[in-house]
Amino acid sequence: MARRRSNHRFRRVGILLVAIVAGGLLWREVSGSPSASETPARVVIPRGASMRAAADSLAAHAVVGSSRLFRWFAALTGSERAIKPGTYQFAARTGYAAVLDALVNGRGLMHTIVIPEGFDLRDITPLLVKTLGVSADSIQAATTDTAWLHRLDIPTPSLEGYLFPATYSFPDGITAREAITAMLQQFEAQWKPEWTERARAMTLSRHDVMTMASIVEKEARKAEERPLIAAVYWNRVRKGMRLQADPTVQYALPQHVERVLYKDLEVDSKYNTYKYAGLPPGPIASPGAAAIAATLAPADVPYLYFVARPDGSHEFRTTFDEHTRAIAQIRAARRAAERSQGRSSP
Structure with missing residues (x-):
């Protein structure tokens, strides 16, 4: 009888130890231990995505340790149907609580903006206004920042030309000055x-x-x-x-x-x-x-001269007379093409 009581006591202690260890592991997953040394992961949550799909994506990017446990945690908190779609950026092992909070409240959302080569400030400003929700006035203030003008040794009143064309991902709530600074830093990084x-x-x-x-x-x-x-x-x-x-x-x-x-x-x-x-x-x-x-x-x-052909390529010439003849030839070819298209039209 004493032996059975002893075995029963050992089993209860074992179960308690397992529960403590499991609870500790779960707490670590919930609270997380973000790694500042690793490159943050970008996770896309499509519109209409299920919690299973979102959790699988988070696990695949090592943001959470277990897709199943994360879904269980979301269900436990009643948030499994409240996540917002978008592009998020998370450090590895962020923790279930922080990740779920970001997904439910839209925190950590990233806004992607493409600045093509050849865009000027008149083109870039409305892109930033629309994508980031900042004001045109704040962009103008940022692009006339005297600190950056001095740093880059720019003699003109604005940073025109120095916002490097690239694809940028900006976090939700970023200011115009922070976005402009990122573009200028990209210019500095790209300059060889x-x-x-x-x-x-x-x-x-x-x-x-x-x-x-x-x-x-x-x-x-x-x-x-x-x-x-x-x-x-x-x-x-x-x-x-x-x-x-x-x-x-x-x-x-x-x-x-x-x-x-x-x-x-x-x-x-x-x-x-x-x-x-x-x-x-x-x-x-x-x-x-x-x-x-x-x-x-x-x-x-x-x-010393060039003139554009209809396809966007150019004819290059050394003298003005050659240039004039090239212009005449291109115009004649264009008119001939237009007449030919007119005849072939129904």
């Missing part, structure tokens, strides 16, 4: 030491490089033509010729136009390179890495 050496060899400041690169970015439609377009403009600069770059006129106008007309060439602005020789005061858009590289490694050609 060899570009600095090359600019020095060409006796150019980084601002000169970024200004020319922005024009090359706006003009080039074919990647292989970037060095050629850069060569044309640097050749014109060396000869003291006006750049006569249409994108600079488009930038100088109060509203964007798809096509520059003769009347537009009269706009009185230092950015109007039909009126003023040399580079404009600063970039007219945000150039990508390829345009910057081409600007610093222009093709070794004597061209």
